[in-house]
Amino acid sequence: MNARDRRKSGNPAVRAAAERQVAAGDQPRITWRNWLGGARLRTLPLAFAPVAAGAGVAHMVQGFSLPLTLLALAVAVLLQIGVNYANDYSDGVRGTDEFRLGPARLTGSGLVDPRRVLVTALVFFGLAAVAGLAAVIMSERWWFLALGVLAILAAWFYTGGKRPYGYAGLGEVMVFIFFGLVATVGTVYLQTDVQTQEAWFAGAGVGFFAVAVLVVNNLRDIPTDRLAGKRTLAVRMGDRASRVLYIVCVLLPFAVPAVFGLVNPGLVLVWLVLLVVAPCILIVITAKTPRELILVLQLTSLAALAYGVLLGVGFAF
Numbered sequence: 001m002n003a004r005d006r007r008k009s010g011n012p013a014v015r016a017a018a019e020r021q022v023a024a025g026d027q028p029r030i031t032w033r034n035w036l037g038g039a040r041l042r043t044l045p046l047a048f049a050p051v052a053a054g055a056g057v058a059h060m061v062q063g064f065s066l067p068l069t070l071l072a073l074a075v076a077v078l079l080q081i082g083v084n085y086a087n088d089y090s091d092g093v094r095g096t097d098e099f100r101l102g103p104a105r106l107t108g109s110g111l112v113d114p115r116r117v118l119v120t121a122l123v124f125f126g127l128a129a130v131a132g133l134a135a136v137i138m139s140e141r142w143w144f145l146a147l148g149v150l151a152i153l154a155a156w157f158y159t160g161g162k163r164p165y166g167y168a169g170l171g172e173v174m175v176f177i178f179f180g181l182v183a184t185v186g187t188v189y190l191q192t193d194v195q196t197q198e199a200w201f202a203g204a205g206v207g208f209f210a211v212a213v214l215v216v217n218n219l220r221d222i223p224t225d226r227l228a229g230k231r232t233l234a235v236r237m238g239d240r241a242s243r244v245l246y247i248v249c250v251l252l253p254f255a256v257p258a259v260f261g262l263v264n265p266g267l268v269l270v271w272l273v274l275l276v277v278a279p280c281i282l283i284v285i286t287a288k289t290p291r292e293l294i295l296v297l298q299l300t301s302l303a304a305l306a307y308g309v310l311l312g313v314g315f316a317f
Contacts, residue, residue: 038106040084045301046210047076049308053202054187056312063192071135072187075128082124083155089117090159125152139190169233172211180207205253209304212249220293243284250277267314276303
């Protein structure tokens with residue numbers, strides 16, 4: 001089907017793509033940079049952080065396995081990229097991105113046929129499943145198969161399906177669970193049978209940082225999400241309360257080094273993350289433009305990565 005035929009499609013994103021292609025004389029304008037942008041690489045620190053923290057806890061109880069840690073990292077990164085492409089597809093076909101400010105998305109901008117974006121998302125979900133299956137076979141922890149299915153379903157239904165939970169203000173809850181507790185504790189239990197409270201505290205700390213990233217992202221998008229009918233937690237709470245929630249979420253993780261610092265002196269390094277967090281808090285309090293909040297989003301992602309790595313190092317050594 002050529003671009004002119006696709007202009008009659010019932011899918012608004014397909015029609016938008018076709019209109020742009022016809023306007024450009026049917027010359028494709030998509031490049032590898034567009035696809036790289038769709039992967040949203042700046043969100044990948046949220047995949048690294050829980051695995052780093054979990055690996056440190058596993059090392060603390062003498063259960064660390066480099067191959068299993070690398071497989072856990074592969075699952076987390078591939079799943080994160082799959083989520084990003086799935087969100088691009090789902091938001092695009094719903095028409096949500098028509099109101100969005102910032103860099104153009106693949107589907108919503110009409111640069112790419114939505115089906116290609118969907119297939120790309122499914123490929124990354126499939127690769128994550130393969131890495132997860134390899135980890136399960138190596139560790140013989142077969143119950144992780146069910147956990148993997150839940151993680152993929154949670155990734156898809158964030159913005160996919162008839163009633164996406166991300167549109168109902170539940171995104172932060174699921175991010176805390178899957179990018180905090182599940183990813184961190186899962187990394188530990190994939191490698192050892194030792195039950196340890198440090199894994200859960202570390203998972204909570206990393207999870208709060210992941211929530212903070214989502215909160216500031218949705219804080220920036222409050223005006224456009226309202227227009228699109230996307231009822232995120234930030235839309236429901238409002239601007240001021242969302243700023244307060246962000247501050248709470250980036251400060252709560254430091255309860256972990258405060259609680260375990262006497263037993264694990266290496267955790268003193270985690271306090272260095274405050275050097276990044278403090279400016280973020282100041283900007284969030286005073287920010288008046290989306291550009292300022294985008295800077296906070298980037299810095300918070302880096303803070304989350306530093307927190308996860310330093311937490312892992314502190315527990316391990």
